[in-house]
Amino acid sequence: MIAFERVGKRYGGRFEALSHLSFHVRRGEMVFLTGHSGAGKSSLLRLVMRLECPSRGRVVVAGHDIARLHASQVPFYRRQIGVVFQDHQLLFDRSIFHNVALPLEIQGAPPRESARRVRAALDKVGLLHRERAIPIELSGGEQQRVGIARAVVNKPALLLADEPTGNLDPQLSADIMALFEDFNRIGTTVMIASHDLALITRLRHRMLRLADGRLVADEGAR
């Protein structure tokens, strides 16, 4: 699903965020990406999202070298990836329902179909009863769950998350991770960047450990 082939990413002249990074994530796998802040977790995810292109090497997602995508194809590529952000990137001027519906709106899904899928996604994260609320009325954990609902509403083949439990207490964090496991169980490839080692070692999934932009450990691969 995701293949990094000797990928290097350099910002500005000197600073190397990633170097000689090679790994392969199979379809349907669930992978944690860990390391200290600044180790390159976010840079790696940005490469997969095609927010940036690698300075060296290739990033191949679903068989495509994504650096070769034409600018006009990038939006369509991104639609196949669900992304959960640490700050969840919700829009505060609209309801939970409309936040979750955003990816479908962008894709132009018919309203009826769209409403059905939004409710299914909200139900999955246990927030169906809050669909008419606006994000500011929700707790941090609930906001993050809305972010997850938005990421999965168009049934992406690949789900990325950047520190999804960054601001949550341990119990909420565990709940969130359990949600990701649910999505993984039905075939979604999941990649989660997190520095919450205590939590993710307990979950026993494959773990890619980054340090200074290099892959220092690849543990627990099945």
Next chain:
Amino acid sequence: MNTPRKPGATSRSRAATPRRGAQAKAAANAPPPRAAGSAAAGPGASSRFRAWGRHHRAMALDSSRRLVRHPVGSLLTMLAIAIALVLPAALWLTLSGARLLDAEVDDGATLTVYLEPRVAAEEAGRVEQAVTADTAVQQTRLISAEQGMADFQQSLGLDDALDGLEDNPLPASIVVTPKDASPEAMEALAARLGEVSGVDEVRLDLAWVERLRHLAELGRRITLALGMLFSLGVLLVVGNTIRLAVESRRREIEVVTLIGATHAFVRRPFLYSGAWYGLGGGVLALGLLTLGGHWLALPVQALAASYGATFTLPALGVAGSTILLSCSTILGWLGAWVAVSRHLASIGPR
């Protein structure tokens, strides 16, 4: 970028929520819908087109709602556009009212053939026939000495003063309308007519015709230049307003770009805003022009009457109004396009 809140959909959702909630909770552990692949399977062309149309409608509505939400700001922008449009439009109206823009100037191109004094009436008829015989002549009108005198008296309003004259000092004349009103053709015709026996002098008002022609051209060009200048003004006004709107929705743009919105999708609501601003400005401009026309109508009529003429200020009419409104709408749309395109590049996802 709001989805339109359709009343029907909302009420349906409210009714469906509890039932659906219970149902879905029971099914929470069952495998949710197919994950991989389905997003990649593109919808058919017709449904894509429907989606496109739906988004256009939604954005047209949404952007108009945004304008209404800030009535004062929107009105000020539209007023600025209206003022920029009123000036060239008013100038154009005035010029077209004065017939300077029309090609009808050519109608004024006539030659006056003065016969030798004391040419008898029968002889004048003969001369007229000779003049009419020239192939370049379209039409002639004989003005006898007596009629010339009568016209002269009437135009001066000096009935009594001229009665004192014993003899009629005016010669008979023939007003000739040429087929070809170009200066060269008229010059040649005048030379030929001067040879006809009984003709004293041929006058042609070429200088006047030329002056009028130049004046008309000048008016046309000034109107055009002002029109372009003020159109640029409209572009800038709309562009600046849209730039601020883009700035205030920067976060939203970033988010939707992150989750796969195309540039066209991001641009659409702003283009509609621009078009609405333009249309609103156009309507206001029409209003201002009508108001101004009414305000000036009385003094203009009085002035014209004092010259014994009737002159009414021209109105734009349906065609003119349509053109003004379409131009202003297109200008607003264009201004928005320029502003958004410039800013999309700078925003992009972080």
